[in-house]
Amino acid sequence: GAVVSQHPSWVICKSGTSVKIECRSLDFQATTMFWYRQFPKQSLMLMATSNEGSKATYEQGVEKDKFLINHASLTLSTLTVTSAHPEDSSFYICSARKFPAASYEQYFGPGTRLTVT
Amino acid sequence: KNQVEQSPQSLIILEGKNCTLQCNYTVSPFSNLRWYKQDTGRGPVSLTIMTFSENTKSNGRYTATLDADTKQSSLHITASQLSDSASYICVVSASWAGGTSYGKLTFGQGTILTVHP
Numbered sequence: 001g002a003v004v005s006q007h008p009s010w011v012i013c014k015s016g017t018s019v020k021i022e023c024r025s026l027d028f029q030a031t032t033m034f035w036y037r038q039f040p041k042q043s044l045m046l047m048a049t050s051n052e053g054s055k056a057t058y059e060q061g062v063e064k065d066k067f068l069i070n071h072a073s074l075t076l077s078t079l080t081v082t083s084a085h086p087e088d089s090s091f092y093i094c095s096a097r098k099f100p101a102a103s104y105e106q107y108f109g110p111g112t113r114l115t116v117t
Numbered sequence: 118k119n120q121v122e123q124s125p126q127s128l129i130i131l132e133g134k135n136c137t138l139q140c141n142y143t144v145s146p147f148s149n150l151r152w153y154k155q156d157t158g159r160g161p162v163s164l165t166i167m168t169f170s171e172n173t174k175s176n177g178r179y180t181a182t183l184d185a186d187t188k189q190s191s192l193h194i195t196a197s198q199l200s201d202s203a204s205y206i207c208v209v210s211a212s213w214a215g216g217t218s219y220g221k222l223t224f225g226q227g228t229i230l231t232v233h234p
Binding site for chain 1: 153158159160161162163166206221222224225226227
Protein backbone atom coordinates (compact mmCIF):
# COMPACT_ATOMS: atom_id res chain seq x y z
CA GLY A 1 0.00 0.00 0.00
CA ALA A 2 0.84 3.67 0.05
CA VAL A 3 -1.18 5.38 2.71
CA VAL A 4 -1.11 9.08 3.48
CA SER A 5 -2.85 10.40 6.56
CA GLN A 6 -3.77 13.90 7.60
CA HIS A 7 -4.49 15.27 11.03
CA PRO A 8 -6.84 16.71 11.97
CA SER A 9 -9.57 15.70 9.55
CA TRP A 10 -11.45 18.85 10.41
CA VAL A 11 -10.77 21.92 12.51
CA ILE A 12 -12.65 25.05 13.50
CA CYS A 13 -10.65 28.01 14.68
CA LYS A 14 -11.20 31.66 15.45
CA SER A 15 -10.04 34.42 13.18
CA GLY A 16 -6.50 35.51 14.00
CA THR A 17 -5.33 32.20 15.40
CA SER A 18 -2.95 29.72 13.80
CA VAL A 19 -3.71 26.16 12.79
CA LYS A 20 -1.28 23.32 12.05
CA ILE A 21 -2.16 20.46 9.72
CA GLU A 22 -0.03 17.33 9.59
CA CYS A 23 0.54 15.09 6.60
CA ARG A 24 2.16 11.70 7.15
CA SER A 25 3.16 8.92 4.80
CA LEU A 26 2.41 5.83 6.90
CA ASP A 27 4.09 3.02 5.03
CA PHE A 28 6.63 4.68 2.77
CA GLN A 29 9.17 7.46 2.70
CA ALA A 30 8.25 10.57 0.76
CA THR A 31 10.89 12.62 -1.03
CA THR A 32 8.39 15.23 -1.93
CA MET A 33 5.07 16.30 -0.47
CA PHE A 34 2.56 18.63 -2.02
CA TRP A 35 -0.07 20.83 -0.42
CA TYR A 36 -3.31 21.64 -2.22
CA ARG A 37 -6.34 23.73 -1.44
CA GLN A 38 -9.79 22.99 -2.74
CA PHE A 39 -12.77 25.32 -2.57
CA PRO A 40 -16.34 23.98 -2.95
CA LYS A 41 -17.10 22.65 -6.42
CA GLN A 42 -13.62 23.54 -7.63
CA SER A 43 -10.63 21.39 -8.42
CA LEU A 44 -7.45 21.11 -6.39
CA MET A 45 -5.08 24.05 -6.54
CA LEU A 46 -1.42 23.44 -5.78
CA MET A 47 -0.18 25.70 -3.01
CA ALA A 48 3.37 24.51 -2.51
CA THR A 49 5.85 21.71 -3.01
CA SER A 50 8.08 20.63 -0.16
CA ASN A 51 11.18 18.48 -0.29
CA GLU A 52 12.54 16.91 2.85
CA GLY A 53 15.18 19.07 4.47
CA SER A 54 14.78 22.09 2.20
CA LYS A 55 12.55 25.11 1.86
CA ALA A 56 9.18 24.73 0.23
CA THR A 57 8.49 26.09 -3.23
CA TYR A 58 5.31 28.14 -3.27
CA GLU A 59 3.01 28.68 -6.24
CA GLN A 60 2.41 32.18 -7.50
CA GLY A 61 -0.08 34.04 -5.35
CA VAL A 62 0.41 31.86 -2.26
CA GLU A 63 1.81 33.80 0.70
CA LYS A 64 4.71 31.86 2.15
CA ASP A 65 4.62 33.82 5.41
CA LYS A 66 0.98 32.92 5.89
CA PHE A 67 1.18 29.26 4.91
CA LEU A 68 4.25 27.87 6.65
CA ILE A 69 5.40 24.48 5.45
CA ASN A 70 7.88 22.27 7.25
CA HIS A 71 9.05 18.96 5.80
CA ALA A 72 11.26 17.81 8.63
CA SER A 73 11.42 14.12 7.79
CA LEU A 74 10.71 11.71 4.96
CA THR A 75 7.36 10.84 6.50
CA LEU A 76 6.02 14.14 7.83
CA SER A 77 5.15 17.52 6.42
CA THR A 78 3.18 20.20 8.23
CA LEU A 79 1.21 23.17 6.97
CA THR A 80 0.59 26.00 9.42
CA VAL A 81 -2.02 28.58 8.52
CA THR A 82 -0.99 31.66 10.46
CA SER A 83 -3.38 34.42 11.49
CA ALA A 84 -6.25 32.60 9.85
CA HIS A 85 -9.12 34.53 8.33
CA PRO A 86 -12.55 33.32 7.17
CA GLU A 87 -11.37 33.39 3.55
CA ASP A 88 -8.80 30.71 4.48
CA SER A 89 -11.67 28.32 5.13
CA SER A 90 -11.16 25.52 2.67
CA PHE A 91 -10.36 21.84 2.19
CA TYR A 92 -6.61 21.27 2.44
CA ILE A 93 -5.18 18.12 0.86
CA CYS A 94 -1.63 16.85 0.89
CA SER A 95 -0.02 14.29 -1.37
CA ALA A 96 3.26 12.45 -1.24
CA ARG A 97 5.65 10.94 -3.74
CA LYS A 98 7.62 7.86 -2.76
CA PHE A 99 11.38 7.81 -2.25
CA PRO A 100 13.02 6.85 -4.47
CA ALA A 101 10.62 8.29 -7.05
CA ALA A 102 10.33 5.10 -9.06
CA SER A 103 6.84 5.83 -10.31
CA TYR A 104 4.77 8.77 -11.39
CA GLU A 105 2.29 8.25 -8.62
CA GLN A 106 1.30 10.80 -6.03
CA TYR A 107 -0.66 9.46 -3.09
CA PHE A 108 -3.24 11.81 -1.63
CA GLY A 109 -4.28 12.22 1.95
CA PRO A 110 -7.94 12.30 3.00
CA GLY A 111 -7.95 16.07 3.42
CA THR A 112 -8.49 18.51 6.28
CA ARG A 113 -11.54 20.74 6.43
CA LEU A 114 -10.62 24.12 7.93
CA THR A 115 -13.35 26.51 9.03
CA VAL A 116 -12.34 29.92 10.33
CA THR A 117 -15.02 31.75 12.27
CA LYS B 118 -0.60 27.59 -20.72
CA ASN B 119 -1.17 24.02 -19.56
CA GLN B 120 -4.86 23.24 -19.31
CA VAL B 121 -7.13 20.27 -18.74
CA GLU B 122 -10.77 20.48 -19.75
CA GLN B 123 -13.35 17.89 -18.73
CA SER B 124 -16.83 17.22 -19.96
CA PRO B 125 -19.56 16.95 -19.05
CA GLN B 126 -19.45 19.10 -15.92
CA SER B 127 -22.01 16.83 -14.30
CA LEU B 128 -23.82 13.64 -15.22
CA ILE B 129 -26.74 11.72 -13.80
CA ILE B 130 -27.26 8.08 -14.70
CA LEU B 131 -29.27 5.13 -13.44
CA GLU B 132 -27.64 2.32 -11.55
CA GLY B 133 -26.40 -0.40 -13.86
CA LYS B 134 -25.89 1.89 -16.84
CA ASN B 135 -22.58 2.70 -18.48
CA CYS B 136 -21.11 6.17 -18.95
CA THR B 137 -18.11 7.86 -20.50
CA LEU B 138 -16.33 10.95 -19.23
CA GLN B 139 -14.11 13.07 -21.46
CA CYS B 140 -10.85 14.90 -20.92
CA ASN B 141 -8.93 17.18 -23.32
CA TYR B 142 -5.55 18.57 -22.40
CA THR B 143 -2.91 20.96 -23.66
CA VAL B 144 -0.08 20.04 -21.28
CA SER B 145 3.37 19.99 -22.77
CA PRO B 146 5.73 18.23 -22.61
CA PHE B 147 3.41 15.37 -21.70
CA SER B 148 4.46 12.78 -19.16
CA ASN B 149 1.36 10.93 -18.02
CA LEU B 150 -2.38 11.22 -17.53
CA ARG B 151 -4.26 10.07 -14.46
CA TRP B 152 -7.87 9.65 -13.55
CA TYR B 153 -8.85 10.09 -9.91
CA LYS B 154 -12.10 9.49 -8.05
CA GLN B 155 -12.88 11.94 -5.28
CA ASP B 156 -15.72 11.29 -2.90
CA THR B 157 -17.23 14.35 -1.22
CA GLY B 158 -15.04 15.53 1.63
CA ARG B 159 -12.28 13.04 0.86
CA GLY B 160 -8.95 13.09 -0.93
CA PRO B 161 -8.60 11.84 -4.53
CA VAL B 162 -7.99 8.15 -5.11
CA SER B 163 -6.09 7.02 -8.18
CA LEU B 164 -7.97 4.95 -10.75
CA THR B 165 -5.52 4.77 -13.65
CA ILE B 166 -2.25 6.23 -14.83
CA MET B 167 -1.22 6.17 -18.49
CA THR B 168 2.00 7.23 -20.13
CA PHE B 169 2.51 8.36 -23.71
CA SER B 170 2.86 4.81 -25.04
CA GLU B 171 -0.30 3.44 -23.42
CA ASN B 172 -3.67 3.91 -25.07
CA THR B 173 -5.89 1.96 -22.72
CA LYS B 174 -5.83 0.84 -19.12
CA SER B 175 -8.43 -0.86 -17.00
CA ASN B 176 -9.08 -1.01 -13.28
CA GLY B 177 -12.10 -3.19 -12.61
CA ARG B 178 -15.16 -1.48 -14.05
CA TYR B 179 -13.11 1.58 -15.00
CA THR B 180 -11.41 1.75 -18.40
CA ALA B 181 -9.38 4.75 -19.45
CA THR B 182 -8.24 5.52 -22.97
CA LEU B 183 -5.62 7.92 -24.18
CA ASP B 184 -5.03 9.40 -27.62
CA ALA B 185 -1.77 11.31 -27.32
CA ASP B 186 -2.06 12.59 -30.88
CA THR B 187 -5.37 14.37 -30.31
CA LYS B 188 -4.60 14.94 -26.62
CA GLN B 189 -7.82 13.36 -25.50
CA SER B 190 -8.67 10.82 -22.84
CA SER B 191 -11.85 9.15 -21.72
CA LEU B 192 -12.94 7.22 -18.66
CA HIS B 193 -15.58 4.58 -19.23
CA ILE B 194 -17.51 3.19 -16.28
CA THR B 195 -19.46 0.01 -16.85
CA ALA B 196 -22.40 -1.31 -14.83
CA SER B 197 -22.47 1.73 -12.60
CA GLN B 198 -23.11 1.37 -8.89
CA LEU B 199 -24.43 3.83 -6.34
CA SER B 200 -20.94 4.02 -4.84
CA ASP B 201 -19.63 5.39 -8.13
CA SER B 202 -21.28 8.72 -7.28
CA ALA B 203 -18.30 11.05 -6.93
CA SER B 204 -16.22 13.63 -8.73
CA TYR B 205 -13.90 12.20 -11.39
CA ILE B 206 -10.82 14.27 -12.02
CA CYS B 207 -8.49 14.09 -15.01
CA VAL B 208 -4.94 15.10 -14.13
CA VAL B 209 -2.06 15.52 -16.55
CA SER B 210 1.58 15.60 -15.54
CA ALA B 211 4.27 17.44 -17.43
CA SER B 212 7.63 15.78 -17.89
CA TRP B 213 10.12 15.92 -15.05
CA ALA B 214 11.44 19.45 -14.70
CA GLY B 215 15.10 19.19 -15.60
CA GLY B 216 17.12 17.46 -12.91
CA THR B 217 14.59 18.02 -10.14
CA SER B 218 12.45 15.14 -9.10
CA TYR B 219 8.95 16.54 -9.36
CA GLY B 220 6.48 16.86 -12.18
CA LYS B 221 3.78 19.45 -11.84
CA LEU B 222 0.20 18.24 -12.13
CA THR B 223 -2.51 20.10 -14.01
CA PHE B 224 -5.99 19.27 -12.73
CA GLY B 225 -9.24 19.31 -14.63
CA GLN B 226 -12.33 20.74 -12.99
CA GLY B 227 -13.83 17.31 -12.58
CA THR B 228 -17.06 15.65 -13.66
CA ILE B 229 -19.59 15.13 -10.92
CA LEU B 230 -21.26 11.78 -11.45
CA THR B 231 -24.48 10.92 -9.68
CA VAL B 232 -25.83 7.38 -9.88
CA HIS B 233 -29.50 7.00 -9.02
CA PRO B 234 -31.15 3.72 -8.03
